Amino acid sequence: MTQLSITTDREIYRPGEEIRGQVHVICDKLETCEALRLDYKGVIQSRVILGSGKHRRIYENVIPVIDNSETLLEAPEFQAGTNSFNFTLTIPRDAPGSYYGHNGWIQYSVSAVIEKKNWPDKTESTPIQIAWLASNPEMKSETIHWPYDKKEESPLELDIQDDVVTLGKDFTFKFRVQDQQKLREVRAYLVYKEQVAPDGIKEAYLDKLGSWRIPDSELTRNSWIDVRLNTSNDWPLPLMSELVWTQYVLRVEVDVPFRFDHVAEIPLKVFYPFETREQESETDTIFEWEKS
The missing domain is CATH 2.60.40.640 (Immunoglobulin-like)
Known part of the structure; x- marks a missing residue:
């Protein structure tokens, strides 16, 4: 039996920063496969559902922000126990922050995939949370x-x-x-x-x-x-x-x-005279000051 998990060095990242992490492959015996792949994805998505039953209509738009795949290892042999492999990914500087709304979402994830011949790929994903960089422009008050x-x-x-x-x-x-x-x-x-x-x-x-x-x-x-x-x-x-x-x-x-x-x-x-909050969850929308 083979298990997969992913760990990253932080919970929240800013656009332009690097994500450093590890893929952990846990085996109870020696295992081989064709490749260990890493998928790095981010999407902006909006969806509206109208009607019900046979009159139900779904209107949806999806724009990929990130759609990268790379092979970490080709034809690896995994020893019995925990096998860990480092990876580094870069967040685009213009990437929008994560958002979890009612009809719209901006979500990022990293997935580890074991490709094995004649078997379905084994996949494990973890969400990546990206902060919105907010500037503090001068607000002109109006009546x-x-x-x-x-x-x-x-x-x-x-x-x-x-x-x-x-x-x-x-x-x-x-x-x-x-x-x-x-x-x-x-x-x-x-x-x-x-x-x-x-x-x-x-x-x-x-x-x-x-x-x-x-x-x-x-x-x-x-x-x-x-x-x-x-x-x-x-x-x-x-x-x-x-x-x-x-x-x-x-x-x-x-x-x-x-x-x-x-x-x-x-x-x-x-x-917003805010400071970064210490307690966050995977469904928070996080804002941080943009570096001048």
Whole structure:
């Protein structure tokens, strides 16, 4: 019986760095094969599923970031016990970071493959996590009044004095509702919005991170009401890739009985005074400062 495993020198890498690791082949007796191969892959993927049953349709785009294979050993003999072999791989400098979303993913892996004649290849894979390199550009704050077009009729008005969200600090804005508008409540969210468009089919997933609400009974009509939304420096930064992109938006909903809600979505800029976290998992999206 032959077992495979892969170990690497670190859990998180930055674009441009080297991955140093070992392939371990564990045998209970002398084994031979045609080759020991190493596959190094990275993909950006987006997928939207519409319908169900026989009407189910899958729209998917995949772009390879890395697709390399190399032979570590030709016609090796593996001794009984643990046989370890070193490898070194280089991450492209322009590689996007790892991302694990709802309809989009950016994933990397290293696989060890034993090629044996007349037998299925034996394969063992391990994920490779790559950090996003984030710069800290100067954020120019802007004041936003919504609706943008003053001629547009809307029961809801928003006043945002600063459209920059500093993660870890409260975000504030004001709103007011017209006297005659019937409603149940007003809800406000800070939303991390993931967007994809495989084969031109657009889909957005809203992760509502910060929330606030006020019922109609506590609402003073036609008066400006202050709202304060909490944020956390554990929240992710917006990211941009060829198939999946994310942004923060302020989403305010007026819950109207027996009708569609009135909804306003305002894109926001984000400032992230972060430090690298010590605890990560394989499904975290990690951001680090870009070296100047």
